[in-house]
């Protein structure tokens with residue numbers, strides 16, 4: 001149920017859904033997803049679906065992880081990346097293989113503890129996990145070549161825009177539940193170009209640490 005064949009089938013499905021970035025597909029084929037979910041859900045880890053990870057949160061659907069990662073990487077490899085919403089750390093693990101350094105912030109400390117254990121088990125050492133409120137970004141480590149948010153604010157926090165390096169990209173779901181869009185923003189000096197990628201459904205980005 002969690003074999004290489006099952007994983008390959010998921011990769012085939014992602015291709016059919018239009019994911020064509022080979023770097024992203026290769027990493028998603030290599031990193032097991034079942035170790036990021038509860039054992040009781042492991043047999044469903046290679047379905048293209050979001051799954052609960054406790055505390056009312058979810059591990060994102062593989063298609064969405066692939067789509068967001070490919071959008072972030074569109075202009076080439078990344079040096080420093082920030083993720084808002086560590087959750088299970090699956091997205092962070094995927095990013096760790098495609099960026100030099102990943103910072104990921106989470107507001108539920110119990111999720112962060114679990115994330116630390118899983119990343120250690122996978123021998124991923126270039127992800128720096130922080131317990132903090134992502135709506136203010138991570139000013140002490142800015143600027144970032146890429147920022148990815150896996151929880152949806154009603155409006156894009158100004159702090160995230162200001163912490164993008166020149167030419168940097170922000171991939172973020174925006175809007176209230178039921179009416180969210182995935183937005184890709186590219187910084188050019190002090191201009192921000194926005195592309196709307198597609199409708200999405202994410203948990204809300206909340207304010208304050210838990």
Ligand code: SAH
Nearest residue numbers: 059085087088091106107134150151205206
């Ligand atoms: N990237 C995760 C998805 C987790 S769901 C994964 O691959 O599993 C989104 C996560 O965002 C939740 O864990 C939630 O607690 C977190 N979150 C919501 N608002 C936040 C905020 N303001 N700062 C940091 N994390 C936040």
